[in-house]
Amino acid sequence: MSFDHLAGTALPGGDARISAAEDRRLVEAIGGVPDPSGALHPLWAFVAMRGGVGVTIPELFALVEFDVADGPMIGSTELEWRRPLQAGEAYRVGGEIVGVERRHGRRTGAFDLMRVRERLLDGDGAEVATAAHAFVLPRRGAA
Amino acid sequence: VSDALAAWAVESVSAERMRALAAVLGDPNPIHLDAAAVRALGLGDRQINQGPANLGYVINMLQAALPGAAFAGLRVRFLAPVFAGDRAVAGGRVEARAAGRVDAAVWLDVDGGPRAVEGTATLILPPD
Numbered sequence: 001m002s003f004d005h006l007a008g009t010a011l012p013g014g015d016a017r018i019s020a021a022e023d024r025r026l027v028e029a030i031g032g033v034p035d036p037s038g039a040l041h042p043l044w045a046f047v048a049m050r051g052g053v054g055v056t057i058p059e060l061f062a063l064v065e066f067d068v069a070d071g072p073m074i075g076s077t078e079l080e081w082r083r084p085l086q087a088g089e090a091y092r093v094g095g096e097i098v099g100v101e102r103r104h105g106r107r108t109g110a111f112d113l114m115r116v117r118e119r120l121l122d123g124d125g126a127e128v129a130t131a132a133h134a135f136v137l138p139r140r141g142a143a
Numbered sequence: 144v145s146d147a148l149a150a151w152a153v154e155s156v157s158a159e160r161m162r163a164l165a166a167v168l169g170d171p172n173p174i175h176l177d178a179a180a181v182r183a184l185g186l187g188d189r190q191i192n193q194g195p196a197n198l199g200y201v202i203n204m205l206q207a208a209l210p211g212a213a214f215a216g217l218r219v220r221f222l223a224p225v226f227a228g229d230r231a232v233a234g235g236r237v238e239a240r241a242a243g244r245v246d247a248a249v250w251l252d253v254d255g256g257p258r259a260v261e262g263t264a265t266l267i268l269p270p271d
Contacts, residue, residue, distance in 0.1 A: 022167070029164035030199030031153055032206070042206075042214040043199045047168060057170050071174050071184040074194035078218040 003064045003100035003112070011095040012054030016120065018044055020087040039084040045129040046079060049118035052093035064100055064112060066137045075113065075134040082128055085120070091128060092121045098132070102139070110142040148235035148247060151204035158190045158227040168195065178227075192225040197260050201249050204233035209245065211269035219249070219262030230254040235264070243268045 018040055027034050027041050035041070040048075050057070058068040066072065085091075095118035103113050113134055120129040161175045173180035174191045181187050198219060205212070225231050232252050239246040244267055251260035 025163065026167050026199075029160045029167060030196050030203065031160070032199065032203045041199070042202050042217075043195060045214075046195050046198065051169060057168075057172070068172050069180070071180075071186060072172060073224070074221050076218075076220045077194070077198060078216075079214075080216045081214045084213060 001065070002102075006063060006097045007099040009063075009097045011060075011097070011116070011118070013092065013094040014052045014054040016048040016052030016091045016093050017089065018048055018085070018087060023087055038087050040087055042079075042081065042084070044085050045081055045120065046077065046131055048085065048091065049093050049095065049120050049129070049131050052091065052120075053095045053118050054093070060116070061114070061135070061137060063097070064114060064137065066112070070140070071138055073136045073138075075136040077134075078132040080130045082126070085128060090123055092123075092125075094119050094121070102142075108136075108138065110139040112137040112139060146237045148204065148208035148237065148249075150232050150234045151200065151207055152230065152232045153200060154230055156192050156196075156225055156227055156229045156231055161190055161192055161196070161227065164193055164196055168193065186224065187226055189226040189228055192227070192229075192231075194221050197221065197225055197231070197251050200231055200233045200251055201235075201260060201262075201264075204235060205247070205249065205264055205266060208235065209266055209268065212245065212266040213269075214264070215244070215267050216265040217249075217262065218264075219260050221260055223253070223257040223259045225251070225253055225259045229256065231259065233260075238263075243270070 098115035118131045235249040
């Protein structure tokens with residue numbers, strides 16, 4: 001089944017505001033050290049956009065008829081920061097599906113590679129960070 | 144210019160921390176929560192660490208090695224899973240340093256296993 005029609009589809013978008021307490025929870029989960037200056041851990045460039053783009057991981061994969069229980073993996077990520085993210089600052093998140101390609105691996109068999117791009121804007125509309133992800137969706141039993 | 148960045152290690156990747164991160168991420172993928180789900184998918188016999196956590200280890204390594212530096216770019220491929228109980232070691236090597244900017248190769252290795260993450264990072268050093 002082709003999902004070519006999804007290329008360029010805008011994701012709903014939404015708002016993101018990360019508190020210092022949320023930052024501490026994330027930092028603790030990955031064994032890092034909170035920044036005393038109030039700057040968020042750089043990993044929030046990934047997490048805030050995923051959380052604020054208006055579609056959950058299961059909802060995103062449902063667009064290509066993939067169940068999150070079937071073991072999706074992330075294949076690659078590219079993050080760019082224009083400046084550090086700050087605790088308590090209001091951001092706007094946008095994004096789109098770049099495309100979905102069927103691939104075949106010798107070990108993995110058939111899988112779909114779903115590419116998504118996201119961006120984080122500040123209150124003035126200036127870009128703060130961008131992300132591009134490729135998700136690997138195994139298609140067990142598919143040709 | 145080529146100099147190693149100090150390694151940063153997680154002595155034992157924690158299933159409990161995977162559960163905590165799943166709550167932060169809003170990611171219900173059962174491979175991070177339930178070893179039985181991992182076995183059922185033929186992916187191994189222990190919970191699989193989230194990709195963002197593996198990326199976080201690389202970021203922690205860079206923060207420790209280059210204190211005060213601002214992140215400008217990070218591009219990685221996730222090559223292999225990291226499992227609960229694994230010892231994971233993030234490392235890096237400066238490839239270029241000019242005009243306050245550092246370009247580095249970065250990675251995450253698992254003791255006794257294949258390389259889990261590989262990529263490049265660009266950071267802006269704080270003014271002297």
